[in-house]
Amino acid sequence: MKHATGQLVITNGNLIDGNGGPSLRDATVIIGDGRIQFVGPAAAAPAVSPTTNRIDAKGGTIMPGLVEAHYHATYFNVEKLEDLDIKYPVEYVSILAAVNAKLALECGYTAARSGGCLFNIDVWLKLAIENDLIPGPRLAASGREICSAGGLMDWNPEYRKIGMEGLVFTINGIEDARRAVRALVKDGVEWVKTYPTGDAAWPDTNDHHTLCMNFDEMNAVVQTAHNHKLKVTGHCRATEGIKNALRAGYDSIEHGTFIDDEGLELLLKRDVPCVPALYFEKASIDRGPEFGMSQAVIDGHKETLEGGAASALKILRAGGRIGLGGDYGFAWNPHGDYAREISFFVRHVGFTPLEAIRCATKSGAEILGRGHEFGTLEAGKLADILVVDGDVLEDISILEDRRRFLAVMQGGVIKAGQLSQSQTTN
Numbered sequence: 366m367k368h369a370t371g372q373l374v375i376t377n378g379n380l381i382d383g384n385g386g387p388s389l390r391d392a393t394v395i396i397g398d399g400r401i402q403f404v405g406p407a408a409a410a411p412a413v414s415p416t417t418n419r420i421d422a423k424g425g426t427i428m429p430g431l432v433e434a435h436y437h438a439t440y441f442n443v444e445k446l447e448d449l450d451i452k453y454p455v456e457y458v459s460i461l462a463a464v465n466a467k468l469a470l471e472c473g474y475t476a477a478r479s480g481g482c483l484f485n486i487d488v489w490l491k492l493a494i495e496n497d498l499i500p501g502p503r504l505a506a507s508g509r510e511i512c513s514a515g516g517l518m519d520w521n522p523e524y525r526k527i528g529m530e531g532l533v534f535t536i537n538g539i540e541d542a543r544r545a546v547r548a549l550v551k552d553g554v555e556w557v558k559t560y561p562t563g564d565a566a567w568p569d570t571n572d573h574h575t576l577c578m579n580f581d582e583m584n585a586v587v588q589t590a591h592n593h594k595l596k597v598t599g600h601c602r603a604t605e606g607i608k609n610a611l612r613a614g615y616d617s618i619e620h621g622t623f624i625d626d627e628g629l630e631l632l633l634k635r636d637v638p639c640v641p642a643l644y645f646e647k648a649s650i651d652r653g654p655e656f657g658m659s660q661a662v663i664d665g666h667k668e669t670l671e672g673g674a675a676s677a678l679k680i681l682r683a684g685g686r687i688g689l690g691g692d693y694g695f696a697w698n699p700h701g702d703y704a705r706e707i708s709f710f711v712r713h714v715g716f717t718p719l720e721a722i723r724c725a726t727k728s729g730a731e732i733l734g735r736g737h738e739f740g741t742l743e744a745g746k747l748a749d750i751l752v753v754d755g756d757v758l759e760d761i762s763i764l765e766d767r768r769r770f771l772a773v774m775q776g777g778v779i780k781a782g783q784l785s786q787s788q789t790t791n
C-alpha cells in the first residue's frame with residue numbers, strides 16, 4: 366500500500382492515542398512520508414513550513430484508525446446461514462467482498478482481522494488492497510473455516526449431497542484436521558478459523574453449550590498451523606470448548622462466552638486476546654423475528670449476549686485483552702454497522718469510552734500481529750488516523766456515522782471522509 370509523500374499537519378483536535386490514557390486537548394499530529402513524526406500539545410509542536418498541507422480538526426477528535434477484529438468480508442448480508450455457501454458462486458462473492466472492504470474503510474476501519482471466509486477470497490482481497498487496486502482495511506487473511514462433521518457449520522443434510530465446497534472443511538479426526546490446515550498453508554492464509562463449539566443459532570443439535578470439535582482435532586490443528594507459522598482461532602462459547610482451545614494453544618478466542626475462572630487463568634497466562642463479537646447477538650435478538658428466527662434461537666442469543674458481556678468485562682478487568690468486531694455480514698447485522706459494537710460495549714457492557722477505543726484500535730492491531738506498525742498514535746507508526754467531527758468521548762455513537770469523518774487515513778493518504786475526493790454518498 367502506497368504511503369503519502371511530504372508533510373501533513375492535523376491541528377485543533379482532542380487527541381485519543383489508543384493506549385487508553387486520558388485524551389489531550391488542542392493536540393497536533395505531524396505526518397511525514399506516511400508516518401507519524403510528532404503527536405502532542407500544539408504548544409510543543411515543532412515548526413513546519415507555512416506551505417505544509419493542514420487538516421483543521423475543528424475541535425473534533427483525532428484518533429487511530431479502527432480495527433475490526435472479527436471481520437467476514439465474504440459474508441454478504443445473508444438471510445440464512447446456508448446461503449453463505451450456496452447462494453452465489455465464488456466469482457460474485459469475490460465482487461461482494463471487494464464492495465464490503467471499501468465500505469469498511471469508509472466506516473473508519475483501516476485494518477481488519479478476518480474471522481473466516483469463503484474459498485480463499487481473503488488472501489486475494491488482501492493483495493488487491495495492498496496493491497491499491499481497491500480500497501479496504503489492511504487485512505489479516507484467513508481462508509476456509511474448519512469444523513468437525515455434524516458440528517455447527519456442517520448443516521447440509523447428507524441426502525442433498527451438496528457437501529461444503531466454499532466455506533468449511535468438514536473434518537473427521539486428526540488426519541483430516543492436519544489435511545485441512547495443510548491446504549490452508551498452501552493457500553497463504555495467516556489465521557485458521559475453527560469451530561470448537563456450537564451456537565444459539567442451531568439450538569437442536571449444536572447449541573452454545575455443545576462441543577463441535579474434540580480436543581485431539583483442535584490440538585492437531587494448532588500443532589500443524591504453528592509448525593507453518595499460522596495462527597489459530599475459534600468460535601468458543603461453551604465453557605469446556607474455551608478451555609480446550611486455550612489448552613491446545615489457540616492464539617485468540619472468538620466470543621469466549623461462558624468463560625469460567627479456570628478458563629480465565631489459562632487465557633491470562635498466555636495473554637490470549639478474546640474477541641466477544643456481541644453485536645451479532647444483540648441484532649439477532651432485536652431483528653431475529655423479522656427474519657423468521659424461532660423463539661428458541663432468540664432465547665439462546667439472549668443467554669449468549671448476557672454471558673458474553675459478563676465474560677468480556679471480567680476479562681478486561683482482570684487485565685486481559687479484548688478485540689472488538691461484531692460478526693457483521695448477516696441481513697439483520699449488515700456490513701456498515703461495525704461501530705455499533707463499540708457503542709454497545711460502552712452503553713451495555715460497562716467499558717469506558719477510552720477502554721472501548723483501546724480495544725478497537727491498539728488491541729485489534731496486536732491481534733493482527735501488527736501492533737508495532739499501527740493501532741496507536743505514536744511517533745514512528747503508520748499514519749492510520751481518523752479525524753472526526755465531534756467529541757467521541759462525549760458521544761461514542763458518533764463513530765457509527767461515517768458522514769462525521771473528516772478524514773480516514775492510511776499511511777497518511779486520505780482514503781475516505783469529507784476531505785476525500787472518492788467518498789461515495791450512499
Ligand SMILES: [Zn+2]
Pocket residue numbers: 435437480692
Ligand atoms: Zn464470525
